[in-house]
Amino acid sequence: MKYRTLARTLFRNAEPYLYLLPALLLVGGLLLYSVAHTLAISFTDWDLITPPRFVGLKNYVDAIRDPTFTRSFSNTLVWTGGSLLLPVGGGLLLAVVLERIPGQRVLKTLIYLPAILSTTVVAAIWSYVYTNNGVLNETLRWAGLDALARPWMVFAPTNTLAMIVAASWRSLGPSMALFLVGLQTIPPELIEAAKIDGAGERILFWRIKLPLLRPITAIVVIMSVIGSFMTFDLVWVMTQGGPGRSSETLAVTMYRQAFIMWRMGYAGAVAVILSAIVLVFSIWYLRATLKRSAP
Amino acid sequence: MPRLTVQKRFLGRYLALGLLCLFAFLWVTPLAIVVLSGMKTPIEQSQSGILALPQNAATLFDNIASASELSGIGKGILSSLIYAFVGSMAAVIAASSAAYSIAMLKIRFPFFWFLIIYSGTVFPFQMYLMPLFGLYQTVGLYDTRAGMLLFYSAIAVPFCIFVFRNYFVGLQREVIEAASLDGASSFQTYLRIVLPMAKPAALFLFVTQFSWIWNDFLFGQVLAKSDDVRPIMTSLATLSGTYGKGSIPQQMAGALTASIPTLILFFALQKHFMQGFVVNTAGE
Numbered sequence: 254m255k256y257r258t259l260a261r262t263l264f265r266n267a268e269p270y271l272y273l274l275p276a277l278l279l280v281g282g283l284l285l286y287s288v289a290h291t292l293a294i295s296f297t298d299w300d301l302i303t304p305p306r307f308v309g310l311k312n313y314v315d316a317i318r319d320p321t322f323t324r325s326f327s328n329t330l331v332w333t334g335g336s337l338l339l340p341v342g343g344g345l346l347l348a349v350v351l352e353r354i355p356g357q358r359v360l361k362t363l364i365y366l367p368a369i370l371s372t373t374v375v376a377a378i379w380s381y382v383y384t385n386n387g388v389l390n391e392t393l394r395w396a397g398l399d400a401l402a403r404p405w406m407v408f409a410p411t412n413t414l415a416m417i418v419a420a421s422w423r424s425l426g427p428s429m430a431l432f433l434v435g436l437q438t439i440p441p442e443l444i445e446a447a448k449i450d451g452a453g454e455r456i457l458f459w460r461i462k463l464p465l466l467r468p469i470t471a472i473v474v475i476m477s478v479i480g481s482f483m484t485f486d487l488v489w490v491m492t493q494g495g496p497g498r499s500s501e502t503l504a505v506t507m508y509r510q511a512f513i514m515w516r517m518g519y520a521g522a523v524a525v526i527l528s529a530i531v532l533v534f535s536i537w538y539l540r541a542t543l544k545r546s547a548p
Numbered sequence: 549m550p551r552l553t554v555q556k557r558f559l560g561r562y563l564a565l566g567l568l569c570l571f572a573f574l575w576v577t578p579l580a581i582v583v584l585s586g587m588k589t590p591i592e593q594s595q596s597g598i599l600a601l602p603q604n605a606a607t608l609f610d611n612i613a614s615a616s617e618l619s620g621i622g623k624g625i626l627s628s629l630i631y632a633f634v635g636s637m638a639a640v641i642a643a644s645s646a647a648y649s650i651a652m653l654k655i656r657f658p659f660f661w662f663l664i665i666y667s668g669t670v671f672p673f674q675m676y677l678m679p680l681f682g683l684y685q686t687v688g689l690y691d692t693r694a695g696m697l698l699f700y701s702a703i704a705v706p707f708c709i710f711v712f713r714n715y716f717v718g719l720q721r722e723v724i725e726a727a728s729l730d731g732a733s734s735f736q737t738y739l740r741i742v743l744p745m746a747k748p749a750a751l752f753l754f755v756t757q758f759s760w761i762w763n764d765f766l767f768g769q770v771l772a773k774s775d776d777v778r779p780i781m782t783s784l785a786t787l788s789g790t791y792g793k794g795s796i797p798q799q800m801a802g803a804l805t806a807s808i809p810t811l812i813l814f815f816a817l818q819k820h821f822m823q824g825f826v827v828n829t830a831g832e
Contacts, residue, residue, distance in 0.1 A: 268653075269655045272645040272653065272734075273650070273661055276645070279639075279698075280702060280705050283698070283702040283703075284668040284702055286679065287677075287678075287680055288671050291677075291679055294678060350564055354561070354568060360569070360572045364571075366575075367576075369759070369807070369814045370763075371762070371763035371807070372763065372765065373763070373782075374781075374803045374806055377800070377803040378800075379578075381796055381799065388581060391598055483672045485766055486766060490765070490789045491788075491789045492789065492790050493789070496790075503674075504672070504674055507674045521678065523674070524678075
């Protein structure tokens with residue numbers, strides 16, 4: 254009898270934690286365990302067949318000295334810059350123009366549409382756009398601009414820039430939509446008051462809208478930077494990082510080292526370097542969003 | 549003078565509208581090209597203009613069939629439907645119950661548990677690949693549907709718990725307290741009161757996580773290899789790009805087929821997608 258009451262109290266105290274268990278097991282057992290393991294792998298020499306051998310920081314030193322890693326790193330920076338310019342800057346511009354246009358809903362939906370597609374589908378479509386007798390070259394020839402037609406996926410940096418345009422086709426819509434949400438939160442009285450004071454469109458944008466959009470802008474920018482640093486699918490499907498590893502990003506380099514060359518330690522080091530950069534932005538993002546959702 | 553500026557502004561607005569319409573039209577042209585090219589035979593595709601209408605729209609089905617034979621996208625669609633449906637369901641259930649415990653039940657260090665689970669969103673996927681590949685090889689989950697399902701459920705949990713926690717914190721506590729005074733157990737309260745109240749958040753999460761899992765390429769590439777297990781996007785990818793093995797019409801027919809479920813979801817639940825932004829940007 255006593256045991257039963259004891260068991261019941263134990264259960265009552267433990268019960269609230271039982272609701273946590275499935276989520277904790279899934280996230281801890283698969284995701285967080287992996288993070289710790291990758292960190293450990295990065296200090297070893299491991300080909301999956303022979304047991305891993307501890308080598309200290311050798312993989313990190315190797316990576317930093319490796320010209321393919323340096324190129325991959327600079328390609329990733331180009332991706333980051335391009336994504337800030339095209340989808341983020343372009344999205345802001347579109348949102349400001351679209352805000353006061355009558356057919357807003359339809360236009361918004363049309364521009365948003367590519368974001369529904371998988372990156373793999375976007376890669377398939379733009380492979381056709383950029384291939385030798387593809388959409389872009391045929392259109393250029395049709396317009397009499399033969400001189401501009403070229404093999405888009407063969408030479409660096411054209412291949413990376415062309416892929417950034419393809420990625421922007423997908424990501425412009427969401428950033429535009431976020432900016433539109435932000436613009437709606439600006440009180441109309443504020444805009445009216447500024448107009449009465451004689452503020453033109455330009456002053457209205459730089460002095461009032463842009464400063465008030467700052468929280469949204471921060472979120473869009475951070476998301477874009479994190480996304481650029483993790484660019485993988487599009488590059489892998491379109492060029493596999495080639496030709497001659499000229500269009501690799503950090504994520505592609507990591508994948509190639511791990512699953513094509515079976516250099517797990519080196520791949521781990523690349524993953525950890527990538528994480529260190531992304532984590533800075535992620536934590537910034539976390540703080541920006543958590544602060545605003547605090548009870 | 550003022551009249552002139554009004555006219556000018558009027559004209560400017562129509563000019564902007566015209567330019568925007570042109571831009572939006574060009575923006576969706578690639579989608580039209582996918583549909584048109586998917587309906588042509590390879591010879592027709594190489595000889596006709598890009599925007600020329602196909603001779604026989606039914607060619608689309610031949611292209612889908614031959615693309616499927618080449619890459620296994622038919623099997624991929626079935627697998628991905630299972631992964632996306634069951635995976636996002638499982639994540640919604642696991643995350644909502646955990647968020648219930650964190651936001652409404654008496655546990656110690658609720659914020660610590662939240663951060664542990666939510667931290668699954670801050671790492672790049674590259675941190676997960678090698679250990680999962682190794683683990684799955686050792687325990688026999690590599691290239692199995694069960695393994696894929698388990699992973700997709702796990703990867704969706706952190707974002708779901710973020711949304712549910714926000715949602716629950718904003719709910720009226722009195723309702724929960726009244727229920728427990730009425731003698732309802734915490735599980736009954738979760739099932740009968742909390743879950744029904746969380747329906748909008750659950751629906752939004754189901755749709756976004758379904759789309760995410762459906763659109764995934766990377767984890768299908770790393771954790772599976774056979775046509776029976778590989779998700780749709782990983783199968784589709786073998787057709788296109790520099791190293792693709794499909795003809796242009798096959799690639800486009802495949803791309804079109806692979807996009808249909810998420811397009812249907814988008815148009816059916818467009819309102820929820822747009823609502824999603826509000827939730828997404830954290831309690832705007």
